[in-house]
Amino acid sequence: MDFAFTDEQKLLRETVRQLMDTHAPPEYIRRLDREQAYPYELYEKWVEAGLLSMPFPEEYDGLGGSVIDLTIIAEELARKSPDFFMSYAGSVFTGLNIMRKGTEEQKQHWLPKLFAGEVRMAIAISEPEAGSDIGAMRTYAVRDGDHYVVNGQKLWATGAGAKDTVMNVYLKTDREKNYREGMSLLLIDNDTPGVQLRKLDMLGRRCTGTYEVFFNDVRVPADRVVGGENKGWDCVLAGLQIERVCSAAGSCGGALAAFDLALNYAKERVQFGRPIGTNQSIAHTLADLQTEIDAARTLMWRAAWMVSEGQDALREITMAKLFASEVYVKVANAGMQIFGGYGYSMEYDMQRHFRDSRSSTIAAGTSEMQRNVLAGLMGLKIR
Numbered sequence: 001m002d003f004a005f006t007d008e009q010k011l012l013r014e015t016v017r018q019l020m021d022t023h024a025p026p027e028y029i030r031r032l033d034r035e036q037a038y039p040y041e042l043y044e045k046w047v048e049a050g051l052l053s054m055p056f057p058e059e060y061d062g063l064g065g066s067v068i069d070l071t072i073i074a075e076e077l078a079r080k081s082p083d084f085f086m087s088y089a090g091s092v093f094t095g096l097n098i099m100r101k102g103t104e105e106q107k108q109h110w111l112p113k114l115f116a117g118e119v120r121m122a123i124a125i126s127e128p129e130a131g132s133d134i135g136a137m138r139t140y141a142v143r144d145g146d147h148y149v150v151n152g153q154k155l156w157a158t159g160a161g162a163k164d165t166v167m168n169v170y171l172k173t174d175r176e177k178n179y180r181e182g183m184s185l186l187l188i189d190n191d192t193p194g195v196q197l198r199k200l201d202m203l204g205r206r207c208t209g210t211y212e213v214f215f216n217d218v219r220v221p222a223d224r225v226v227g228g229e230n231k232g233w234d235c236v237l238a239g240l241q242i243e244r245v246c247s248a249a250g251s252c253g254g255a256l257a258a259f260d261l262a263l264n265y266a267k268e269r270v271q272f273g274r275p276i277g278t279n280q281s282i283a284h285t286l287a288d289l290q291t292e293i294d295a296a297r298t299l300m301w302r303a304a305w306m307v308s309e310g311q312d313a314l315r316e317i318t319m320a321k322l323f324a325s326e327v328y329v330k331v332a333n334a335g336m337q338i339f340g341g342y343g344y345s346m347e348y349d350m351q352r353h354f355r356d357s358r359s360s361t362i363a364a365g366t367s368e369m370q371r372n373v374l375a376g377l378m379g380l381k382i383r
C-alpha cells in the first residue's frame with residue numbers, strides 16, 4: 001500500500017501552510033478568538049488561492065482536487081485553528097452536496113458564487129429536540145405556489161450568522177412521513193425576512209460561531225430545494241462520508257498543533273534545573289501522544305484514500321472520526337497539564353485547544369453515535 005503524497009499534493013500542503021503562516025499568525029488567531037470575530041479576511045485569501053473550488057470538477061470551474069487534497073487542506077487549516085477550518089468546511093461540504101444532488105441550473109447558479117466568495121454556506125440539521133435523533137425534527141415547509149413557507153427552529157448551526165451565508169436547512173416537507181421519506185434540503189439566505197439568528201455563547205469555536213435560527217413564515221422560492229422534494233435524507237447520506245473524513249482531518253490538525261506546543265514547552269520549561277521534558281512521566285506522555293496522533297492520521301488517510309477510490313468506507317471513516325476527535329481531546333488535555341498554570345491561562349494557546357477540541361467528539365455526530373454505527377456494522381444491535 002502506497003501512502004506517499006504526489007508532488008502536487010506536497011505542493012498543495014506547502015502552499016496552504018505558507019498561506020496560513022502568512023495570513024493567520026498567532027496574534028490574529030488570538031485576537032479573533034478573543035473578539036469572537038469571523039475570519040473574513042482569511043476567507044478572502046482562501047478564495048483567492050482557489051481553496052474553495054479545490055474539490056470540485058474542472059467542468060464546473062473547480063480545480064478537480066480529490067478527497068485526499070481536501071483532507072490535506074483540512075489538516076493544514078485546522079493546524080492553525082480548527083475553528084477557522086469550520087468556516088471553510090461549511091461552504092465546501094454544502095457546495096459538494098449541490099454538486100452531487102443539485103440540478104444543472106442550481107450548480108451553474110451556486111457554485112461560481114461559492115468559489116468567488118460571494119456566498120458562504122452553513123448546515124442546519126440539529127434542533128432543540130433533534131440532535132443525535134434526526135427523526136425528532138420539527139421544522140417544516142409547506143408549498144405555497146412557487147414558494148415554500150418555513151416555520152420552526154434550528155440549533156447549533158455553525159457559521160450560519162456570517163454575512164452572505166446561505167443556510168442548507170434540512171426540514172420536513174411531509175410531516176406524515178419519517179425523515180427518510182419526508183425531509184428536504186432547502187437553501188435559505190440568512191437575511192431572508194422571517195429568519196432570526198442568535199449567536200450562542202459557546203466554550204470554543206467562537207469565531208465561525210454557533211447559531212440558533214428561528215424561522216417564522218419564511219418564504220423561500222421552490223427552486224431552492226436540492227435533490228428533490230422529500231429527498232433530503234439522500235443528501236445527508238451523500239455528504240456524510242466526506243464530512244466525517246474531513247472532520248477527522250480537522251481533529252488531526254488540531255491535535256498536531258496542540259502536540260507541537262506541548263513538545264516545545266517540555267523542551268524549554270526548566271524546573272529543578274532541567275527541562276520538564278527530561279522527566280520520564282512527561283517524556284512518555286509525549287511519546288504516547290505522538291503515537292496516537294500518528295494512528296489517527298493513518299486511519300484518516302486510509303479512509304480518505306478509500307473514499308477517493310470510490311470504495312464504501314463507512315467503517316473506516318467512522319473509526320477515523322471517532323479516534324481522531326478523541327485523540328485531539330486527549331492531546332489538548334495532556335498539553336494543558338504539561339503547561340501547568342500557563343496552560344490554564346487565557347494568555348497562552350493551549351486553553352484554546354482545550355476549548356476547541358471539546359466540540360470535536362460532539363459535532364458531526366457524537367462519539368457514542370460513531371460507536372453505535374461501528375457496533376451495528378459488526379452485527380450488534382444496540383438499543
Ligand SMILES: Cc1cc2nc3c(=O)[nH]c(=O)nc-3n(C[C@H](O)[C@H](O)[C@H](O)COP(=O)(O)OP(=O)(O)OC[C@H]3O[C@@H](n4cnc5c(N)ncnc54)[C@H](O)[C@@H]3O)c2cc1C
Nearest residue numbers: 123124125126131132156157158359362363364365366368
Ligand atoms: C460546536 C458545535 C457545532 C455544531 N455544528 C452544527 C452544525 O453546523 N449543524 C448542525 O445541524 N448541528 C451542529 N451541531 C450539533 C451536533 O450535531 C449535535 O450537538 C450532536 O448531533 C448531538 O446532539 P445533541 O447535542 O442534541 O445531543 P443528544 O443527541 O441529546 O445527546 C446527548 C448525549 O446522549 C448521547 N446519546 C444520544 N443518543 C444516543 C444513543 N442512541 N446511544 C448512545 N448515546 C446516545 C450522545 O452521544 C450525547 O453524549 C454542532 C454542535 C456543536 C457542539
